[in-house]
Amino acid sequence: MSRLECKRKNGYLVCYPRRRNKTESIIGGILLALGIAVAIIMTISLFTSSQETFRVPKSTIEATSQPAMQTTKTHSQIPETENEASKLQAVEYLNRxxxxxxxxxxxxIDLGVARFKAEYLARTNLFSHYDSEGRHPGYWYTRLDGGLYGVEENLFVVYTVGSGRPSARIAKINYSDAIYNLVFDDALSMWGHRDSLLDPCHNYVAMATSYFWNSTYVARYYVVYTPPLCSVLLHLLFWLS
Structure with a gap:
């Protein structure tokens, strides 16, 4: 696994594989060319010695090779992060x-745990409510913001496969899109994110975002926290009123 290089850009963290220097790139290119040449020679040798083994119908070749030729257009620059105005727009949308x-x-509101979790996802590419040590979100909320386990964490990710840089589709995703998906497209999570964002006892929200990419795929993470929680009795009183 290649080492990740993380940089802060316009208030958010971006993690990507460390770029090789010129010497490493030249050596890597030479080794790659030699490997390809050896593979071609071996393939030709095997094909000529046992031609029937490698004979594949043309229709099968077209069907299997076409998806591999499709590529995703990417930006040469890292997409800009959403600013505070974008967060406010998302909150207004949620409130509607x-x-x-x-x-x-x-x-x-601003919560240290939201920024921490977004950067943690970018550094580790571990899309989970629990960290690698098994600690739950409430632990970090208490540790970083002095909370008393009165918080719920909502995570949203969008990604593209086969792209080494953030694509136009990823760049266009914003906080409002994350809110929409968490509320209206949450069946796979048994509507737990929707219940969290529409909980009458949650009167604050904190958000953060980050990017991760490697040679296989690109991911953009969104973190939405909704503190505080209230008792079951208050829930019942609200819905019965």
């Missing part, structure tokens, strides 16, 4: 959804 359901609005 909550208002239609008769739920009080939420207010945007």
């Amino acid at each position: 959804i909550r208002s239609k359901e008769g739920i009080p609005p939420v207010q945007l």
